[in-house]
Amino acid sequence: MTRALNKLSASAVKNAKAGKHSDGGGLWFAASEQAKGKWFLRVVVHGRRREMGLGAYPAVSLKEARLEAEKWRGVVRQGQDPIKLRDKQARDAARNMHLLNDIALDAFETRKAELKGDGKAGRWFSPLELHVLPKLGKVPVTDIDQRDIRDTLAPIWHEKASTAQKAMDRLGICLRHAAALGLDVDLQATLKAKALLGQQRHKTQNVPALHWHDVPAFYQSLTDGTVSELALRLLILTAVRSAPLRFLHLDQIDGDTWTIPAEAMKGRKDSTSDFRVPLSTEAQAVIEQAKPFARDGFLFAGVRRGVISDATMSKYMDRRGMKERPHGFRSSFRDWAAEATNATHEVAETCMGHVVGGKVERAYRRTDFLEQRRIIMERWCSLLVSTSDNILIGKF
Structure with missing residues (x-):
């Protein structure tokens, strides 16, 4: 045989x-x-x-x-x-040889529509790109287990707690995306990895901010007329976040109102409405001073191309020896509105660009309090340019 x-x-x-x-x-x-x-x-x-x-x-x-x-x-x-x-x-x-790198990119593509600006700022993908994919990107997604995830995120789990948590959350989304594609993945891997990593020691710290009493002196010190200083002045005057301000396009300005596209506003995913910002007399003056620096329609153009970077204003404050950050001026404004005005919670929060109330409440309340906010922002402007030590508390 x-x-x-x-x-x-x-x-x-x-x-x-x-x-x-x-x-x-x-x-x-x-x-x-x-x-x-x-x-x-x-x-x-x-x-x-x-x-x-x-x-x-x-x-x-x-x-x-x-x-x-x-x-x-x-x-x-x-x-x-x-x-x-x-x-x-x-x-x-x-089917089971799909690499995590490919799955992550595919998951990102399917979620672009729900991300601000289609995710062009990179904040959704960057935790994966910087902290996960360099180590696990070439690993088949079906091979990834809790030990792989633990070893990958352990170096930043306590030192960069917020970033590590975002990376973990994004990785969980990638695994669920892979499962939806029919791949045999462990959907509990991120939960198991968290158990292995333990409780994070890091405590979230608030962005350092000037007390609102000290903001006028700082504002009045911005006298050089550089792009950085003009951007900081308008940031303080309007209490907006830095991203919409950096990408401010001249066609968004109509007289005394600046309209920020809905997709450029953080925390307003369920809102399709643009956000109107009332411009005080001082804010309008700052815009006029900045126009000679504009390029391609952007008011705050970068040195070589595009717009000023996210770090431009922070570095300026660093050079001034300040620990406070530009974003902190939003807190300064909000504290001033709470302590020195009689503005309602809804109006003050709307000044910050926050979405107030539940879906049902917002469905019936169609106003954005523009005229009330215009009075508040003009009052804030008066405080910033005033040389008087008397801070009057008044009604709006």
């Missing part, structure tokens, strides 16, 4: 003439020229003759071909079609 199955020898295969040569048991060698050819297996499945290739010679040796042939004969003995089974295994292997 052994000789009936193993008719060929290594030497006979190597020197075989062109044509088909049987090794027995359905295994054949099709020689094309000396020392070259292909292996194939003939089997009968469900009354139908099937031929399946087993590889080329000499890459697949006689011994390897015999082992492969026996494996597939066993499949036939179980009543299965070996060609169909092999194709299915190949499809499964290909």
Whole structure:
């Protein structure tokens, strides 16, 4: 029986003439020229003759071909079609070889529509890009487990707690995306990784901010008329975030109102309305002073291209020896509105660009309090430019 199955020898295969040569048991060698050819297996499945290739010679040796042939004969003995089974295994292997890098990019693409500015600022993807993909990007997503995630995020788990948490959350989204694609992933991997990493020690700290009593003196010190100073002045006057201010385009200005596109506003995902910012007399004056620096319609153009960077105003304050950050002026304004005015909570929060109330409440309340906010911002302007130490508390 052994000789009936193993008719060929290594030497006979190597020197075989062109044509088909049987090794027995359905295994054949099709020689094309000396020392070259292909292996194939003939089997009968469900009354139908099937031929399946087993590889080329000499890459697949006689011994390897015999082992492969026996494996597939066993499949036939179980009543299965070996060609169909092999194709299915190949499809499964290909499906499960998706790398995390590819899954992450695909997950990002599907979520762009719900991200501010279609995610162009990169804040959704950057935690993955900076802290996860360099280590796990080339790993098949089906191979990733809690130990991989723990080892990847451990260096920043306590030192950069907020960033690490964002990276963990994004990775969880990627795993759920992979599962939706039909991949066999561990959806509990991030939860298990958190258990391995433990409670984070880092405590969130508020952005350092000047007390509102000290803001006028700082504002009045911005006298050089540089782009950085003009941007800071308008940031303080309007209490907006830095991103909409940096990307302020002149066509967004209409007289004494600046309209920020809805997609540029943070924290307003469920709102499709643009946000109107009332411009005080001082704010309008600052815009006029900045216009000579405008380029391509952007009021605060960068030195070489685009607009000023996110760090431009922070670095200016660093050079002044200040620990406070530009974003802190929003807190200064909000504290002033709470302590020195009678503005309602809804009006004061709307000044900050915050969405106030639930969906039902907002559905009935259509106003954005523009005229009330215009009075408040003019009062804030008066405080900033005043040289008097008397801070009057008044009604709006």
